[in-house]
Amino acid sequence: ETGVTQTPRHLVMGMTNKKSLKCEQHLGHNAMYWYKQSAKKPLELMFVYSLEERVENNSVPSRFSPECPNSSHLFLHLHTLQPEDSALYLCASSQEQAGVSYEQYFGPGTRLTVT
Amino acid sequence: GEDVEQSLFLSVREGDSSVINCTYTDSSSTYLYWYKQEPGAGLQLLTYIFSNMDMKQDQRLTVLLNKKDKHLSLRIADTQTGDSAIYFCAETPGNTGKLIFGQGTTLQVKP
Numbered sequence: 001e002t003g004v005t006q007t008p009r010h011l012v013m014g015m016t017n018k019k020s021l022k023c024e025q026h027l028g029h030n031a032m033y034w035y036k037q038s039a040k041k042p043l044e045l046m047f048v049y050s051l052e053e054r055v056e057n058n059s060v061p062s063r064f065s066p067e068c069p070n071s072s073h074l075f076l077h078l079h080t081l082q083p084e085d086s087a088l089y090l091c092a093s094s095q096e097q098a099g100v101s102y103e104q105y106f107g108p109g110t111r112l113t114v115t
Numbered sequence: 116g117e118d119v120e121q122s123l124f125l126s127v128r129e130g131d132s133s134v135i136n137c138t139y140t141d142s143s144s145t146y147l148y149w150y151k152q153e154p155g156a157g158l159q160l161l162t163y164i165f166s167n168m169d170m171k172q173d174q175r176l177t178v179l180l181n182k183k184d185k186h187l188s189l190r191i192a193d194t195q196t197g198d199s200a201i202y203f204c205a206e207t208p209g210n211t212g213k214l215i216f217g218q219g220t221t222l223q224v225k226p
Binding site: 004006040041042043045048056090092102103104105106107108109111 | 119146148150155156157158159160163203213214216217218219
């Protein structure tokens with residue numbers, strides 16, 4: 001595997017379900033990100049992890065819970081979602097040096113539908 | 116504040132040049148990026164330019180940066196049908212590495 005991979009690629013879940021999205025990067029990077037892409041809206045940064053510590057949480061509702069067990073893996077745990085949470089969830093990674101991150105590389109995304 | 120604006124749609128004929136424009140507000144941006152998103156896929160980094168440069172060329176792609184006007188453009192020479200996609204401009208305010216994206220420009224290439 002190369003680059004950034006995400007599983008599953010598609011997910012349909014009910015509002016009472018609990019599911020998790022997985023992201024893995026094979027680039028040796030030390031920072032990872034979750035973005036939400038909704039129709040007709042700019043990409044929204046949700047969470048940033050640097051060296052496995054969460055450094056940014058952009059006012060994301062608590063029904064989204066990230067986890068970064070090591071620098072290669074990032075999870076997004078989902079529970080009691082709402083239909084408006086249906087979107088494409090993109091994971092990205094980058095190399096951070098001296099507090100500055102450079103170009104981000106994206107995975108293919110997970111298309112989430114909440115019914 | 117941090118804001119990135121792009122026109123939403125551009126249609127060109129195959130073989131023509133495409134120019135996608137972007138304006139941004141944060142003058143402290145150190146890097147500016149162009150990403151491409153094909154249907155059903157994630158974002159692919161196309162190219163980027165450092166804020167002290169005016170131009171960068173990479174094969175069919177030319178990036179122009181007018182820092183005074185906070186205007187960035189991406190020119191695709193000899194546009195092909197495979198270039199049909201959504202193109203996102205993004206800036207990195209200050210040294211945060213945080214990406215601020217525009218809403219994306221859909222490029223339609225007609226044969």
